Amino acid sequence: MSVKINEKVTWRDITPGGTIYDAGNSSEFKTGDWRVLKPVFVEEKCKQCLLCAPVCPDSAVPVENKVRGEFDYDHCKGCGICMKVCPFDAIQMVSE
Amino acid sequence: MAYNFKEVMSKKERLMGGHRMCAGCGAPVAVRSVLRALDPDQKAAVGCATGCLEVSTFMYPYTAWKDSFIHSAFENAGATVSGMEAAYKALRRKGKLDEEYKFITFGGDGGTYDIGFQSLSGAMERGHDMVYVCYNNGAYMNTGIQRSSATPKYADTTTTPAGEVIPGKEQFKKNMTEIMVNHNIPYVAQTTFMGNFHDLHNKSEKAINKKGPAFMNVLAPCPRGWRYDPADLMKICKLAVDTCYWPMYEVEDGIWKLNYEPKEKLPVEEFLKVQGRFKHLFKPENRHLIDEIQKEVDKRWECLLRKCKGHIGS
């Protein structure tokens, strides 16, 4: 999109029909500040079983080449599902 | 296709973070899992009924969808994606489009079981090559937890409140999966989130790649509506399956197959007691209501076993 769509956009520049041409641009919107509890990744305990990855509603457990990385704190809402499924205690929930 | 969990998990994400679903919501977990069944180079076009998922994943100007996405209204996801699929056929026939696309539709149980039922039934009957996925949380969560025909009996919702005289919703949920089986479409499946998502993945893969219409009913818990600790998503799902409240099965080309049989069938109250919406059932004078639910669960389970007649396995 040539014009940045934000709350200052005029009627002339808003996208016709409200169509968005940058698929997946919600990643620019941060939901991390919804968090009350924060998951902490204890890498040394992690066995890379990846069970924490599919259960995340916010796609906040990135996996590349079969290895999980650090939490995406920009989007993690701190629900704690990942902590519960981890068989190795490698995720701990702490206060923000 | 053999399921290589770690490889599947390494695929590029097709539903991005930054959407506004509740913390711990089951719906995006369902969507991510279904979309992971696409090959990375497979193009998809996604449709969605109005509901939590739609308004939260496409709040202007942000879309969480990496694939082309359309939403038009609540009751017509089946028809809208029918149109998109018809366009695809026409454009391919006329030589205006070379690429192959897969068509996937998401709707909640409101948009699937109730207001969108006609449109879905029409789309399936006409044989459009598309997958319809119901992310089923058993009530109209988007408008604030009103009962649907997918709401279990005696659940406390905002339109079937557990009161002094009436103990919540008075009817059992309708069996949408079997209704879709009776459309005689090539593939129908019922599943939820278990372990490493093997079952959901396999079913999505079949549904997507099978020619013709396919329907998947995915139990996707709603922590707010069901009133449980959001962190317990996977536990809730496992209880739903192990109590046989939500059996995982599929019907492929008319063959019924049970995909999971609990080693030990748990009493349904194990599933009920962890959810606030059934809290009133645990008053001593309401014991018979739980028994009634148990009887219905048993009846439906036995019926399913008869239909699957020894076809058990993933």
Next chain:
Amino acid sequence: MSNMVEIRWHGRGGQGAKTAALLLADVAFKTGKFVQGFPEYGPERMGAPITAYNRIDNKKITIHSNIYEPDFVVVVDDTLLQSVNVTSGLKEDGAIIINTTKSKEEISNHLNGYEGCVYTLDAKKISLESLGKNFPNTPMLGAVVKVSEIVDEDTFIKEMEKSFQHKFASKPEVIKGNMEALSRSLKEVK
């Protein structure tokens, strides 16, 4: 000045009065006229009295109402005479054409004192003899062309033959019977 001819058809649903009106429009169209052919629609099913209309003119027709003062009325089924005021608004210098086995005298009692010309034709007999079936609309079409003179007879015969050849391309055996029904009706209407 317009010399529009307006025709009203009375028949029963399923008898082909609407088809006859459309066929007449067709023939007139083919001879270069401006035409309208339209039925009056309701939810009626087979057997109910129905009305259909034609307007035929040498210039473009813009009027889009029913016809209240027709130049000609065609009655495809004489049992309608009991229940329908078929001569309503019919111009005295016009004519009514009725499919019947009865004589003009017998019929005239049912015409509400209409003093214009009355023509009769036993369309059923013609149809049965030439087509083997009771399709009264083909003979009635011939009769109305004869009486109204909206189309010259030779042209009419020629155009109808072409039209039948097209319509019955897959069963040419019925063309002859239809043509016979038409030419008989041109002669037998009285």
Next chain:
Amino acid sequence: MPIRDRLSGNEAISVAMRQINPDVVAAFPITPSTEIPQYFSKYVADGVVDTEFVPVESEHSAMSACIGAQGAGARSMTATSSCGLALMWEMLYIASSSRLPITLACVNRALSGPININADHGDSMGARDSGWIQIYSEDNQEAYDNFIQAVRIGEDERVMLPVMVCQDGFITSHGVENMDLLEDKEVKEFVGEYTPKHYLLNPQEPIAMGPYATDKYYMEHKRQQVEGMKEAKEVVLKVAKEFEKISGRKYGFFEEYMLEDAEVALVAINSTAGTIKATIDEMRNEGKKVGLLKIRLFRPFPGEEISKALKDVSVVGIMDRSETFSTQGGPLFFETRSALYDNPNRPKVVNYIYGLGGRDISTKDIRKVYEELYEIKMGKEVEETCTYLGVRE
């Protein structure tokens, strides 16, 4: 070379559809528009077109499927009437707000209840604020011509709005009349290919359509949508000019018939305009200076131009074939009278509601209306601005 033919209004639309050969047609039968998808599905069955025909299970799904298809990048069409249009209502708004130039053949019929299958304009008039361009057709020729032009008007980059082409149920939809058809090739060249800038099935650019928009954006969306409507006026005229080149037939926002020196005039749409013309011909022979303004483009409403065209008429009667239950008159009346308000010498304006549920209107009825307009011109007091023509008192 024009092809001389005689067709019903429904046949005319289906022939136009065949010549356009759209990508997708989705429709559900409803009297009196049913014949359109019927005729068209035969073209599909015979391979005369390569359209994907979707025989949906309701009109709501018809419009939904058109939205999905047009959004996907396919030229899409449908046809409906009355309750069918009403069932589409919600989707009409979504089609227009999504800026999808779908073409709809609306065969006007009264809305229930009581259930009635005959012509009035209650259906399309109810949809007048749904953001669709609306074009009305006097006869079969106009229905055909308008339908072909509608594709170009809606798809114009400045417009990108759906278009509804209306004609009267049964009166023209089932009435056979003379008309001139264009050759298939001419129509195909005229409408060209649908080439949207952004569409769902563009492999190079995945997009998302149909967002949730908060108040921070909603109003800007609506304002932009209005701009498409504003631009439509110029595009309607441009397309009409081009159409005239291939057809020889002139079209504008409206047609003025004997209006230039008219003392009293009627404003009407659809088939009654033709009956009014026939009445005018009779009355002009008697020396009466009566005229007609037949509105073709109702959305957007060409208010200024209409006001200008009526400025020298002393009394104007507006003919509405639909009721609004506002107790203040019909929609044509509202729009036209409002347009005339800023005219310093505005004419006296009265409203006639007529023809509801298919009640026939003849030249005799119209003659009476003109006579009353003359009486008003001569100073007769108007007791009620809105009266009902031919209703039993």
